Amino acid sequence: MNRDGEAGCARSLAGEGRRIMVVGPSGAGKSTLLKSLGLMDGQVKKTEALVYLDEAIDTPGEMLSVPRYYNAIILNSVRASLILFVIDAGRKTRLPARIALALKAPVLGVIAKTDAASPAELAEAEATLEGAGVKEVVRVSAKSGEGIEELQSRLFSQSRPA
Numbered sequence: 834m835n836r837d838g839e840a841g842c843a844r845s846l847a848g849e850g851r852r853i854m855v856v857g858p859s860g861a862g863k864s865t866l867l868k869s870l871g872l873m874d875g876q877v878k879k880t881e882a883l884v885y886l887d888e889a890i891d892t893p894g895e896m897l898s899v900p901r902y903y904n905a906i907i908l909n910s911v912r913a914s915l916i917l918f919v920i921d922a923g924r925k926t927r928l929p930a931r932i933a934l935a936l937k938a939p940v941l942g943v944i945a946k947t948d949a950a951s952p953a954e955l956a957e958a959e960a961t962l963e964g965a966g967v968k969e970v971v972r973v974s975a976k977s978g979e980g981i982e983e984l985q986s987r988l989f990s991q992s993r994p995a
């Protein structure tokens with residue numbers, strides 16, 4: 834897909850072999866976010882396995898709750914140009930301490946579903962991501978569209994070339 838209009842130039846992630854990987858608990862909003870960003874087509878279904886798309890790598894949330902799977906995330910992160918670490922703003926989330934530091938690509942934290950969260954919940958989500966070793970965070974809602982454009986513009990500026 835060509836995102837001329839938004840990026841102001843004829844670059845595409847796929848054209849440069851860049852893939853955006855999403856990591857986060859089940860139900861956090863990862864697949865929906867990929868769709869909002871135009872990186873995934875079709876209907877969002879439960880993600881049963883780690884999936885390579887042209888411009889994205891979608892991962893199932895179980896990978897983050899079962900320590901045995903951490904290695905699969907870390908190994909596949911080598912192939913990512915940017916990792917979006919996604920959590921649900923309105924849900925208390927436990928993440929493995931400092932896990933983002935083990936990933937082999939730049940990491941950007943994403944607090945999703947801000948349309949349904951209170952200021953206190955947003956602050957808590959921010960602290961949760963910080964504890965997981967995530968240094969920079971954006972807030973988005975696939976429902977209201979908040980933050981989607983900003984995140985879109987960061988997909989290039991913060992991802993590394995493939």
Ligand SMILES: Nc1nc2c(ncn2[C@@H]2O[C@H](COP(=O)(O)OP(=O)(O)O)[C@@H](O)[C@H]2O)c(=O)[nH]1
Pocket residue numbers: 857858859860861862863864865866877878879880894945946947948949973974975976977
């Ligand atoms: N209110 C609200 N719900 C959302 C948003 N994004 C996703 N959801 C809902 O959250 C649920 C889980 O989304 P999904 O993308 O499948 O999560 P994943 O398991 O992380 O891939 C679905 O019912 C979505 O409709 C959002 O921005 N706002």
Ligand SMILES: [Mg+2]
Pocket residue numbers: 863864865878879880891892893
């Ligand atoms: Mg999913």
